[in-house]
Amino acid sequence: MSELGLIFDIKKYSINDGPGIRTTVFFQGCPLTCQWCHNPESQPNKPVLLYRANRCVLCGACAEVCPQHAITLNGSADTDRKSCKTCGSCAETCYNGARELSGCETSVEQVMSEVLRDTPFYEGSGGGVTFSGGEPLLQPRFLLELLCACRAHDLHTVVDTSGLATWEVIDSLRIYVDLFLFDLKMMDDKRHIEYTGVSNQLILNNLKKLAEAGSNITICIPLIPGINDDGDNLRASGEFIRSLPNITSVEIMGYHDLAAAKYEALGLAYQLKHLSAPDKSEMRRSAGLLEQVGLQVKIS
Ligand code: SF4
Ligand code: SF4
The missing domain is CATH 3.30.70.20 (Alpha-Beta Plaits)
Known part of the structure; x- marks a missing residue:
């Protein structure tokens, strides 16, 4: 019997979760509680x-x-x-x-049967399968079996992660991952704890080790107005990224409030009601700060 895991969605024809056309498998459960999380239903590691x-x-x-x-x-x-x-x-x-x-308990076979239906789309577009969440690294055995099954079918794999897991977990599966989408939220540890509920020390160490190990990584910074888009944080983030081997670019993604209704549906207070999405000029200003430290910046 193969491993069972808890997932909350499988999204087809995704074009924003890595290269080409992809199927994205969303894992239930996350060790972080980011105040801007756009999938708050994915945070508990139970339905x-x-x-x-x-x-x-x-x-x-x-x-x-x-x-x-x-x-x-x-x-x-x-x-x-x-x-x-x-x-x-x-x-x-x-x-x-x-x-x-x-959150629904699902087997590796069930996930793969959905994933394999769209093989022609992956082949035609250079796409594949993305494991996102929630935090896929929180269910390492389930994730590893899925990655191995994808490898057996020659499918390109992406793991979209907060980076919070033991290095042993990341090291055990990184060779089956073609690309990591690695979130970098903020450099100041006290602020990281305040806004995400956890320290960033393990996350930063993991990112450094992963880069040193030669894994293919795209670093993504979610830009949350007034929380992590200030010059100090962006310069410190940029300098940290520049210090990593083989990484010369970063992707920035603007905050949006489309998840506010989900917080209400969960009976939770949405703490960032007062924020608006950054406009083009604010995104450009943030990109400029990262470019000043020598990074190529993609605005998503
Ligand atoms: S509220 Fe719904 S999910 Fe909860 S115990 Fe009742 S039937 Fe089950
Ligand atoms: S009362 Fe509302 S939530 Fe309950 S079954 Fe009817 S429509 Fe659905």
């Missing part, structure tokens, strides 16, 4: 229930099937999340799509 009140017609079908009696109709179908066991019965019953369970 999680989303409820979108704007799609609810108050039919009460969910309350009828809930074995925990956790749902009360009261102008909306409120869930007592302490009683909820995330069994998913309400999501299966809700015909309006107001309820959704994120």
